Amino acid sequence: MLYLITNRNIIKAGDLYSVIKEAADGGVDAVILREKDLSFEELLPIADKIKDIIENKNVKLIINGNMDVAKKIKAHGIHIGFKKFMEQKHEFDGLVGVSVHSLEEAVLAEKNGADYVFASHVYETDCKKGLKPRGINFIKKIRENIGITLIGLGGINEKNAQEVICAGIDGIAVMSYIMADKNPYAATKILKDSIR
Template sequence: MLYLITNRNIVKSGDLCSVVQKAVDGGVDTIILREKDLSFKELLPIAKKIKEITSGENVKLIVNGNIELARKIKAQGFHIGFEKFMEQKYKFDGLLGVSVHSLEEAVLAEKNGADYILTGHVYETNCKKGLRPRGVEFIKSITSNVSIPVIALGGINEKNVWQVLSTGASGVAVMSYIMAAEDPYIATKLLKNRLCFKKSTI
């Protein structure tokens, strides 16, 4: 499974919606709409447009951090950080995803109703400058202790994705690999092909 986490501020070619369109054409499985600096009113028309792009393409749309928006556009999922997840006890008619940063958080997220967890960062990445990567063993420690899907992120590309999947992760999430690509379609296609090839050989 290939997840794309959006960030319109790093787009090099086109705009947010055009990158999403190219990622969908390239074979991405899930879009996580994560534009945290935009208000509900600002994000609503963008979310509606992305919902139009993903509808009928067997691509899930998950909204990060704004449950009102997720409900308004009838997104397939809602994603939130671990602390807010534990504090607010969110209920959502769809997938409920949680970002975790430790094995303990992963176990608690599953226990409290998360449908999947997002965790990393696996490798060095410009999105987490100065922070030491956790490596594949960290991902393996989580996949060995939870039964819900684990999606790994952080510095993942076509060269290291096989190593990530060997941990038992159900998929990978990327941001800059696609959002900042000169050709988002080619980037998506390349990574998805690697994912599919690895899956067929496991």
């Protein structure tokens, strides 16, 4: 499984919609709409349009952090940070995903009803400059202790994707690899092929 996390501020060619269309055509399995600075009113029409773009492409739309938008457009899922997930009861008719940064968080997320977890960050990444990556053993430990879907995130590319897959993940998530590429379609295809 290949998840694309959006960030409209790093796009080098086209716009948010064209990048998502190309990524969907290239083989992403899910789009996580993560535009944290936008209000409900700003995010809603964007989410609606993305839903239209990917509708017949067998691509899931997951909304990051904004439950109201997720419910309003009947998104496939909602994705939240671990702290917020633990503090609030999340009633959502769809997938609930949680970002985790330790084995303990992953175990607690599963215990409290998460459908999948994003474990990060595996390798060095520009998104987390200066932060030491957690590495492959981090992924292996989580895999040994949880039964839900495990997605690896952080610095994953076509060169190291197989290594993470072999560590036991169910899929990978990327942001800049596709969002910042001048040819999002080709980037998606390359990455998708590398995890088959």
